[in-house]
Amino acid sequence: MKIGVFDxxxxxxxxxxxxxxxxxxxxxxxxGDSAHLPYGDKTSGRxxxxxxxxxxxxxxRGCKIIIIACNTATSICLRYIQQRFIPEFAPDVKVLGVxxxxxxxxxxxxxxxxxxxxxxxxxxSHIYRTELLKLNxxxxxxxxxxxxxxxxxxxxxxxxxxxxxxxxxxxxTKCDSLxxxxxxxxxxxxxxxxxxxxxxxxxxxxLMANKLKDYLRRHQEIETLLSRNGEREFxxxxxxxxxxxxxLRLFPDIHLTKALLQRE
Ligand code: DGL
Numbered sequence: 001m002k003i004g005v006f007d008x009x010x011x012x013x014x015x016x017x018x019x020x021x022x023x024x025x026x027x028x029x030x031x032g033d034s035a036h037l038p039y040g041d042k043t044s045g046r047x048x049x050x051x052x053x054x055x056x057x058x059x060x061r062g063c064k065i066i067i068i069a070c071n072t073a074t075s076i077c078l079r080y081i082q083q084r085f086i087p088e089f090a091p092d093v094k095v096l097g098v099x100x101x102x103x104x105x106x107x108x109x110x111x112x113x114x115x116x117x118x119x120x121x122x123x124x125s126h127i128y129r130t131e132l133l134k135l136n137x138x139x140x141x142x143x144x145x146x147x148x149x150x151x152x153x154x155x156x157x158x159x160x161x162x163x164x165x166x167x168x169x170x171x172x173t174k175c176d177s178l179x180x181x182x183x184x185x186x187x188x189x190x191x192x193x194x195x196x197x198x199x200x201x202x203x204x205x206x207l208m209a210n211k212l213k214d215y216l217r218r219h220q221e222i223e224t225l226l227s228r229n230g231e232r233e234f235x236x237x238x239x240x241x242x243x244x245x246x247x248l249r250l251f252p253d254i255h256l257t258k259a260l261l262q263r264e
Contacts, residue, residue: 001225002027003212004063006054009037009154010246011184012069013234014205015098017250019067020232022209023216027231029061031259035238038150039072040119040182047121051077052085055095057261064225065094067212069183069204071118074099075125094222098204101211102179103131106202111176113140115199117168118181120145128181144171146182153184156242162191169195177202187249235259 003023005016009032016030036042036050051073058066068074068081074097081095106114116128123145132139146168152161165188172178177200180186186205193201216223235257236243247254 001064001227002029002062002231003226004029004031004058004061004066006030006051006058006066006068006073007032007070007183008039008050008072009034009150009184010236010243011150011153011182011187013247013250013254014186015067015069015183015208016234018205018209019212022213025228025230027227027229028233029058029063030232030234031058032236034154034236034240034243037154038119038147039070040121040145040147040150042121044076044121047073047076048080051081053261055081055085056089057259059090059093063093065096065222067208068095068097069208071098071181071183072121073097075122075127094219096212096215098183098208099127099131099181101208102181102202102204103128103135104211105207106177106179107132107135107139109177109200111139111200113142113175113177115142115144115172115175115178116181117144117146117172117178117185119150120147122181128179142172142175144168149188150182150184153187154242154246156245158187161188165191166195172196172199175199180204233257237261 003026005012033050033054039047078097123143129141148164179202186203189203237259239258243256247256
């Protein structure tokens with residue numbers, strides 16, 4: 001019984017690395033739906049369809065707990081998956097997202113203005129605004145979509161990504177904290193920190209491992225079912241010429257495989 005990490009592409013590898021560094025004993029299955037990336041520019045219906053397909057695949061591969069590392073999929077699908085899909089399809093599997101843990105950390109400091117940089121779909125859902133205001137109704141929130149960043153990262157074009165970050169950063173100079181609300185953006189966190197030295201950058205690779213550790217500690221009924229052979233499998237729905245290079249930035253000996261989904 002593995003820990004599954006799902007993303008629309010390779011960005012979720014950043015969070016997976018933080019899990020593996022902090023909880024190395026467990027077995028992991030990573031699945032990135034790179035064939036359908038970017039989710040952030042798709043309709044909610046399509047994002048839900050792809051995410052459900054990913055959930056079925058990961059459950060069929062023995063995942064007992066699945067972290068949806070994709071902010072877009074979390075924003076659009078998590079509630080449906082937790083409340084409708086899982087109870088019917090796999091009631092013994094747990095599916096968690098990234099938005100609530102991130103918001104909890106973002107409000108820990110005394111912030112008056114919190115920025116959120118994310119995909120079009122995440123910003124359109126206003127999930128960050130909604131969840132932040134639940135924790136602190138006095139907050140000012142600046143939500144900006146940055147759709148060009150993900151394609152630059154997936155093409156391994158970090159020079160272009162750095163220029164884009166500098167442009168987007170101008171809209172967050174008045175924020176106390178900035179949430180990087182997309183799986184891929186932790187790869188750009190140094191650029192954001194350099195462009196916004198006075199802003200606290202909230203990066204999911206720095207918080208999700210603690211949140212998962214805490215969850216497993218509180219849910220022994222799941223933790224005791226997880227296998228501990230240190231196995232890792234990294235799969236994507238489409239391998240392109242850049243995939244391996246981007247993945248190698250995080251795992252020096254990574255071997256990406258093409259996932260065999262039932263639709264094939
Ligand atoms: N994984 C997505 C997210 O975290 C970004 C990439 C995409 O648009 O699919 O929002």
